[in-house]
Amino acid sequence: MKLIDLNPLIPNKIEQTVDVPKKQPSASDFSFYRKLGRTDLMVSCLGLGGGKRISSEDTLYAFDRGINYFFYSSDLHHHLYSSMGDALRKLCGRGSSSREKVVLATVTYMVKSPEAIVASLLDQFIDLKMDYIDVFFWGWIDTGNEAAFKNCLSASNDLRGPNSVYQRTIERMFETSERMKKMGIVRYIGASFHSLDLAHQWLNSPLLDVIMVRHNVAHRTAQTKVFAKLDSQDPQRPGIVTFKTCGMGSYLWEAPPVLPASCWIPSCPDLYRYSLSQNNVDIALAGWTERKHIDEAIAGIEKGPLTPEELDYFDLYGDLHRQRLKKEEIPRHRLIYHS
Template sequence: MKIFDLPAKSSVLSSDASNHVVNEYSNSDLPFYRKLGRTDLTVSCLGIGGGGSISSEDTLHAFDQGINYFFYSSDLHHYIYSPMSDALRQLCGRSSSVREKVVLATVTYLKGTEAATAALLDQFTELKMDYIDVFFWGWIGHNDGAIFEDSMHTSRDLRGSNSIYHRLIERMIGTSERMKKMGIVRYVGASFHDLNLAQQWVDSPLLDVVMVRHNVAHRHAQDYVFKHLDANNPQRPGVVTFKSAGMLNPLWETPAGLPKDCWQPSVPDLYRYSLSQNCVDVALMGPEKREHIDAAIAGVKQGKLKPNEIDYLNLYGDLHRDRLSIEEVSPQRLIYQA
């Protein structure tokens, strides 16, 4: 699909629409927009990733509804991310009139300083953009400590204008006024699958944004990362979560033994669970269609989960992971459907 084939109803977000979204959430304990850690980026608390092969039309719908954080892979699973590429070219390409309202995060799962050149060239060529807001090193596992450290030392060469990588990409694809001002990468992030490494790097000045798996059944990020951050510290890194709804074992499916009349959380409830944690800025979604986006936004309107709801969802996650049986759960901790 070409950009000019996109339907008119998928128009870009106007200033009036953006102000409406801000005002609608102004009194919420779960603000829709927040500062992404120590960066100067203002992000929506819900982000769009391509894991559900969301279409460009529905990606633009998300932007029309106020979502401004978009996550894109140039290598691993690129085929499921690519359906949103037309929308990202329209929102972030060199001719975009709304580029400054978008926070574009891209990722490469190729590790090492030499891999960055190939990944950046692929991303700039495909999306025809001027700059990336957050460039992520992806899937940092327990065997990646040494190569990740090497990769992180490229942060100063990646970030800002007139950096080494800026000059390299500029020679390859040409420059622009936006690129001269911003550089090709504004901030550097990492997506951790090893939480010990995440804990080691969370205070590093080389790392601006931390991305970790977190959901009701996998809560280790709360102990390894979230509790070590001070929400009032303006120098803390930004925090993004992924896999809120599970992966191989969908968390919206009822765990064995749970009484039928107990609260069965929806996917938007699972996003709220992550967003109710300390210092979480963005819960990354993998929606398949615009109805999923609308439901998630409606969920955020309900505000943070209450302590008893978080406690219940902890039990719910433990039941999913077979850490306990329903017979071990006090009935007073259960929440029943209204």
Template sequence: MTAPTTTPATPRAAIARMKPATLPLGGLRPARRQSLPKPHDRLPLGLTGMTVSPLALGITTPDTVLAAYDMGINFFFLTSDLHWPLYQGLRDGLAELFRSRPSARDEVVVAVVSYLDQPLFNYLQFNEVIDSVPGLERVDVLMAGAVPSEANLYSRFNSLHGARSARHFGGQALGASFHHRPAALLSINANLLDVHFIRYNTSHPGAVTDIFPYARPDRTGLIFNFKSTMSQVTPEQFRKLGLDGRSWLPKTTDYYRFALTVPGMDGVLCSPQSPEQLNGIVEALNAGPLSAEEEAYMRWLSSSVNPQYF
């Protein structure tokens, strides 16, 4: 894809201001990626011996689950409480996958997250998930959702670690989604968890300066992104900025490219609503990483539409 053109409404000086700031002492900026991950790639899930695809499926449809498995995707993300109805399609899709292809259960990795806080989190009530998906039988990754602080991480980690030690629900790996980047970095560098879901997108690019440069190179835990497309600029917003066909309006799939272009991001959680949308994501990843100018342009677009985040 050619670099986006600019108009008087998108001056290069404004875009230049969106480039990452100079890193503080001690930070490292890895070399830029030359290619993006593919669905059939496999990443080690900590030291568990399990491996996962760099694309994980969350809220989706049953037919997309089957298409994803055929494409090589083996990582799936379910909830045990918050947003339960939104995951019905994924639950139904996994049930059909296990029914039609019994061997698939040992080839996929299913993470289940609980957003409950202590003391309720301590009970890790994942049994309803197992009961709702025939053939699931176990939870491969036990997860804490929306960790807001380091203290919360420590408290819920103790519950997760105890559950894994007891093989609660068959759990072998531990993970969390984070709303607090310092807590995520602490866990990453202490190798507390096997997978960390962080929020990095065009309106929340802070991880590029306060997580990735400081993540230890020998970390064992994976880093996945969620909310990749939350700041997508719509055609209407694009027009309100005074932009036209001479400027680039990024597609939904370009926001996944944005998340994976940053060195250190191992994978993304995505929610395609059809096999066609999933194919679109894969085709976009085949196009390769964004250029530095394209990254800066997408951040500029989001900052113009959502200035409250900047």
């Protein structure tokens, strides 16, 4: 053994691993990149989910345009997500020079107990040939699977960070790497809630780092049950991701029948802006299918947050989509017209 003078010990904190973003849109009050809640992850405010079969070429295009948050499923609807697989293997696979520039979120919908996690993780590691996952999500959390979710969430501390019991198990099956050793196989835990009451219940859990909820102009309950319950100044608040921003079941970018003529019909990028204009929302997850959508979304974000008047109009627009008002009940002073 060699003896040389040593420097004092500096607290061992995992470095910020997402590189300084290459793109910083201008003329916007939106911060295109933001810290994802209490995590150390810097994420683009628009994320790309693969559930609409986006191609790998277009996924790489999104990355080139500055999108760094990617959401992927290895079990439910894998046949849809798999078309972005090649891109994620290129960006996040072993030896990739881009890995630290990407925030990879994966989800499992099938695992119902901590015992079954290993199989799901192994599937994901074999599928994407990667070293680690940034955010591992429990998917589709509803009252029907609440007990299983609680049980699974109890394994958070065994999943997160380096040298976890699940990491050692995966290493024995999948071979380790320096990156895996350093980062662990999973950095943070997330949950995608379909029940907003459950999302509210788990908001302050130390076992949960990122919360994903459905939110759009027509379904705004998350604003009161989730977003409003968080303190935007609290560095320990969980990260918030919204999905179904452009509609669930209906196409919100299409005018509701009762909308007066010449009124503003929000585009998908406007609908992302609506979600991102809410307090504490970090990411609006998008289901783009082609690169034109990516360009439009980024251009939309560059317009910045909606004004209070615009937000009020969008609320009304959402209510009209839900048929909450008859044509004669529409308060004209809240309407915004676009030529």
